Amino acid sequence: MDQQRGCGYAVEQICRALSEQGLKVSARTYRGWKQRQPASRAITDAQILNTLHDLQQPDLKTRRPKPEVLYGRRKMHIWLQRNGFADVSKHTVDRLMRQAGMNGLVRGRRTATTIRSKDGHRAQDLLNRNFRTDAPDKVWVTDFTYVPTRAGFTYVSFVIDLFSRRIMSWATSTRHDTEFVEEALRLALWQRRNASGSRGRSGVGIVHHSDAGSEYTSQRYTQTLAVEGLIPSIGTIGDAYDNAAAETVMGLFKNEAVARDSPFRTGALATESDVVDLVVEWVHWYNTQRLHSTLGYLTPVEFEELYYDEINGSSFDVAASKLAA
Structure with missing residues (x-):
């Protein structure tokens, strides 16, 4: 309709022609649509899509996309919350990532490189698959x-x-x-x-x-x-x-x-x-x-700094949970 108005036709004439072709729309509906502000969801979606698009665009210097394109839905949700979209839901992130064609990284198969020692003398396994500890350098x-x-x-x-x-x-x-x-x-x-x-x-x-x-x-x-x-x-x-x-x-x-x-x-x-x-x-x-899911979606440096900041204050677990939230 905007295109036809640019050719000199009045809104009523355009609406009448559309109605004759089976597309019934009134002049009042058109003018209301032109004056109506876009929904807040539409604005937020557009902003997030722009952000996702920017991540995928090659950098002018490196000619590569941002590393965050590797993130799946969960990490991208946290990353967006940390970068200006605090109220975005995980369902919105999932929908917009699909719309932007982003799927995150799919892990591949690992090739073994270990060549076992020929002798039978070696240290015992002290971890027994317990890969958690309560402080750095343990x-x-x-x-x-x-x-x-x-x-x-x-x-x-x-x-x-x-x-x-x-x-x-x-x-x-x-x-x-x-x-x-x-x-x-x-x-x-x-x-x-x-x-x-x-x-x-x-x-x-x-x-x-x-x-x-x-x-x-x-x-x-x-x-x-x-x-x-x-x-x-x-x-x-x-x-x-x-x-x-x-x-x-x-x-x-x-x-x-x-x-x-x-x-x-x-x-x-x-x-x-x-x-x-x-x-x-x-x-x-x-x-x-x-962002590391095992660290409550903190970075390794943040996780260590938080430990040293809180070691003489409140418990580390409480501080970590607050920062992760």
């Missing part, structure tokens, strides 16, 4: 995975604090040997000794949990743990569930950062240097921005 879990590049495999090792799921350190190498995983461990020890929040503590008394790979059961690595005062703990052979906390991080890294359609990639990975750049960016996002 249990560290570690593992490594591989990344295919044009120059061959690049291996990536992570050391993770079980309390906050924070990746404290990482290392890369074109060989998966003891020196490679030991580098990641030493970087974790250095990080904790120099971090103000952790009171500069050493590794003495920390349980160090890994799988039964030969890199972690070697004499050299075992001696390093003993010298640093860490308590070794090793899962049973051929059972990924005994190191599930670390396996989960490996899976997230492969699916969120390494996958071909990852928002952290701009093209093929040619060398170890490309993998290093990938790990640097993903680990920073993982620690400081990625």
Whole structure:
């Protein structure tokens, strides 16, 4: 009707012509519709759809979408609440994500990289699949995975604090040997000794949990743990569930950062240097921005900071639940 009005026709003439064609509409209805303000739901939907659209658009510098496109319905609901849409419901998020064509990341199958130690002497499993602890620096879990590049495999090792799921350190190498995983461990020890929040503590008394790979059961690595005062703990052979906390991080890294359609990639990975750049960016996002359901949808850094802020005040559980809400 607006188009026809631009051609010089009156509203009544247009309504009469439409009625003759079987589409009955009155001039009063048209004018009421033109003056009526859009519904608040329509405005909110449009704002959220714009936000979801912005997440999917390639950044001018990196030419990649935002990492939050990896979120499914639950995490996107929390993320939107933290970014200006406090009253949005999960049902609205689900409806608008479907409308925007966003499904979140679907985890893929993991490929095993563990090569068991030939001897039968190894530390016991001190966790027994209990992957929860009440403070930082009580249990560290570690593992490594591989990344295919044009120059061959690049291996990536992570050391993770079980309390906050924070990746404290990482290392890369074109060989998966003891020196490679030991580098990641030493970087974790250095990080904790120099971090103000952790009171500069050493590794003495920390349980160090890994799988039964030969890199972690070697004499050299075992001696390093003993010298640093860490308590070794090793899962049973051929059972990924005994190191599930670390396996989960490996899976997230492969699916969120390494996958071909990852928002952290701009093209093929040619060398170890490309993998290093990938790990640097993903680990920073993982620690400081990625929402974790096991942490009440906080980030690892937020979870640790909350612990140290509340350690001399009210109980941590109460403070965490308030922040999560």
